[in-house]
Amino acid sequence: MSGIPSVDLRDFISGDEVRKQKFVREIGRAFEEIGFVALSGHFLSDELVEELYAEVKAFFELPQETKDSYEIPGIGGQRGYTSFGKEHAKGRKEGDLKEFWHFGQYVEDNPELEAEYPANVLVEELPRFNEVGKETYKMLEKTAQYVLRALALHLDLEEQYFDEFIKNGNSILRPIHYPPITEEPKNAVRAAAHGDINLITLLMGAHGKGLQVQNHEGQWIDAIAKPDQLMINVGDMLSRLTNNKLKSTIHQVVNPPRELWGTSRYSIPFFMHPISEMPLNCLENCIDQEHPKGFEDATAGEYLNERLIELGLIKK
Template identity: 30%
Template sequence: MKLVAVDYQAENAAQQFVESLRETGFGVLKNHPIKQALVSSIYSNWQKFFDSEAKHDFLFDKDKQDGYFPPDISEVAKGFKIKDIKEYFHYYPWGRCPAELKQEISTYYDEAMSLAAELLGWVESYSPENISKHYSQSLSSMIDGSDLTLLRVLHYPPLQGDEEAGAIRAAAHEDINLLTILPAANEPGLQVKGKDGNWLDVPCDFGNLIVNIGDMLQEASGHYFPSTTHQVINPEGQDQTKSRISLPLFLHPKPEVKLSERYTADSYLKERLKELGVL
């Protein structure tokens, strides 16, 4: 298995992108419309936030799931018992956000959402008829007006050497949502598990946009589109002293959207959050 960046501006970009999703669970785009300068500025400004004590003023709300999640509250991946080595902030347009960071992150959210709707349209256009007939509504309309689509600002701190044995930055997991939209992080480490069971480094050239399938799209497509296992491994050598910032946008349908005969988006999300221990 090999992941190749698809040129967003190519005539056959949609087809190539969806084929990559189908084969690997991941798609990588280059020459896309999200500006690198905006992403770079967000990484820099949020690094300052995570380095400050002000982050504790935004401690997460258990009911709303917005705000700052410290390392001791960090997720435990499904099937694991050890917490990931990370802290993060959940941004929603309706939620709390440091005033000095609000405008920039809001701009990114809007731009990423616009592109996300287009990419869902690509997925639907290249879904075989026997698959797409089971979609309860168009994929892009599932997120239209949803206030659950989450922008997570992730900070993987430098390793101190006293981490719990076996802990890594993000243990092997699958995402919950329809698609995840992710600009390449400021440091490498993201890997996807291939069909042969081996781990493959995801191209992390700055400027690339990484997209992966979540469990909800897998459920809605009857497993035609696979929610692929991925992880963020620990750095080695001098890289252990470096932070890693990541900016995944998790596309969540409106709660009432019917994913399948078994689940609505709401019932699926609540089941998974309980498994992760954050609900």
């Protein structure tokens, strides 16, 4: 395997205190040491995953003109379609070799937040696309909630600490298509080295080579999940909150060997974001003499806006 630790969420929700503590210990250690785990026992069924991939492939196979009609100006790509090469990593000019779609939050019981978030975009050509996307979003959000509960216990917080901040949070489900590479890329890769902005990311589709993680020695290691696993990593928001106790690890998606240039790659990350008001001020119990406070106070909304400007998705 890839040197990424594996954990099983069924241990945490088993009702057995010994298994629950084992999961907390394992995921806590993994997120302190490398910031990535491969997770089994999540809430996605095989049938749902299969149907989602079928819908996503059908969307990206639509004519370019049709896809372009779902690119919504003025919202920083938060919903709908983002065309090939639009997004780049922080500090890079070259656009990543990908196109993608965004499903956003399905707000419950909060008209103010519903007005704040852009509406999800309906794809008329594919009657099941939005329904399958919504079901996947809900199952990944549920999985992420339990992972964050385990991390709260690892951080000596109350188990439900994150629940109020992630309910109706600004989370994003992003089906990505990396099209076949038709000519020598000029200093561009499928996804340049970056850290994620959010609390945690749950990634579907890390089953072949491509995703690489940078360990603390600066070496790139392949992150390959088993077919039934999600790859989960710490984002910059959680790293800030924990004063870098939990590591937001730099990762990238490299171009395949030349003989595989003619193939597409699909991956589907779920970026777990809190509500904008969540304070990301470093937790007091993560600050001590050896680990002085390393980040300015900020809310999740302020930090997100700053990062979207850096990524070129919104203008100052």
